[in-house]
Amino acid sequence: IMNVAVRLFLLEQLKRNNSKCRRAFRVMQADHAEEVLKRGLVEPNDFALQCNAFLDKMKHSSSFDLVKSIKKFISSFIDAAKNPMPIEHRIAQVQAFLQETAAAIAKHSLWRGQNAEEMEITTEALERYVMHKIHKAAYSPNREDDQRKDCEFAYKVRSLRFVTPEHLDIKHGEHNEIAFRLASEQLAQLSTYRSPRDKVTCIMNCCTVVCNLLNDDRDGAVRGADDLLPILILVIIRAQPQTWWSDIRFIQRFRNPQKLSSEAGYYLTQMMGAVAFLEKADAVAFNMTADEFARSTSQALSRLSPDRQRSEQTKAETEPTHSTKTGPEESIEATPPDRTIAPSEHDHNTATPPEESSDAVVVQKFLDCRLEDLTIGELGDLLEGYRVLAEFYHENRKS
Numbered sequence: 001i002m003n004v005a006v007r008l009f010l011l012e013q014l015k016r017n018n019s020k021c022r023r024a025f026r027v028m029q030a031d032h033a034e035e036v037l038k039r040g041l042v043e044p045n046d047f048a049l050q051c052n053a054f055l056d057k058m059k060h061s062s063s064f065d066l067v068k069s070i071k072k073f074i075s076s077f078i079d080a081a082k083n084p085m086p087i088e089h090r091i092a093q094v095q096a097f098l099q100e101t102a103a104a105i106a107k108h109s110l111w112r113g114q115n116a117e118e119m120e121i122t123t124e125a126l127e128r129y130v131m132h133k134i135h136k137a138a139y140s141p142n143r144e145d146d147q148r149k150d151c152e153f154a155y156k157v158r159s160l161r162f163v164t165p166e167h168l169d170i171k172h173g174e175h176n177e178i179a180f181r182l183a184s185e186q187l188a189q190l191s192t193y194r195s196p197r198d199k200v201t202c203i204m205n206c207c208t209v210v211c212n213l214l215n216d217d218r219d220g221a222v223r224g225a226d227d228l229l230p231i232l233i234l235v236i237i238r239a240q241p242q243t244w245w246s247d248i249r250f251i252q253r254f255r256n257p258q259k260l261s262s263e264a265g266y267y268l269t270q271m272m273g274a275v276a277f278l279e280k281a282d283a284v285a286f287n288m289t290a291d292e293f294a295r296s297t298s299q300a301l302s303r304l305s306p307d308r309q310r311s312e313q314t315k316a317e318t319e320p321t322h323s324t325k326t327g328p329e330e331s332i333e334a335t336p337p338d339r340t341i342a343p344s345e346h347d348h349n350t351a352t353p354p355e356e357s358s359d360a361v362v363v364q365k366f367l368d369c370r371l372e373d374l375t376i377g378e379l380g381d382l383l384e385g386y387r388v389l390a391e392f393y394h395e396n397r398k399s
Helices: 002-015 019-037 044-050 052-058 061-080 087-107 116-133 143-159 177-192 196-216 225-239 244-254 262-280 290-302 306-317 360-364 376-398
Strands: none
Touching (some): 019 196, 143 244, 143 290, 177 225, 196 225
């Protein structure tokens, strides 16, 4: 009622040509538009809170054998990943273990009374926990090939930063900068999460924003893949993903195949269609002449510093990909009824200089970077570099 009253008041003031009220009304309209576009979005960290029930039960003494099995698998997978192994074998190991453990949990007394929805959350929590722990060993196992494709695609979308909605024949009624920004922000978060489920959520949120935009267009037309695709192409260019293929392959390899059907599978297919378009995009794709296209791509790349341009072309050979956002992180440590578990030496953090750690490249990545070179897709890596330095500084102050 209050919002209606405020809107009526502002409308009355608009008739009187009140400039302050015009600005206030535009702000209210923008806020309302953003609320509409955000309908149906899922925050990955909200699911992390749902996982607390699973983690709490795993700390119960009766869960000791389950915890022991999970920790043993995590340790053996990480150790085995240090040696060459077919990717298919690693995928089979993870999927088999998750299925067997989920079946064992379903029969356990602590979970026996769960309904189907609760059991699904438990299974998802198990996958999320395990994938968090084995992330570094599972993410981009075929490192050279994955990173080569990451680099090539990142370079291609950087060269296409000149692309506008007009280049993609996006209808004028669908030119919505708020929607383009929200969707690209959702997609840019893809590389900041560690579990396949959370990464899929980023893709679904991106597509949900675009679908909300299309559904809010009141011309009564039925919207389909042909309407979705050009906007997704533009959103990917705006998001400037740096580790696209590593993230997508991580999803395809380790996400429960049953969960990649229906809506999630449809959105993922549409996103891959947009990527395929971008990989092959040339002058004809954007209704441009060859000279116009060459000049535009050259100008887009020239906005980078010379050092950054060389780095974009060669970093696949040297730079490991990172995925850092975890949400609330907890461990499971069930204590058997008749004994306690002594803390492992590995539970104590030691200060490792960033230049000697595997995070060194994350810290060094932005040393020669200028503000105008940064993209939304790099904010996760920038935050991780700050975290590494902050932790190192904190540990050295204590010592």
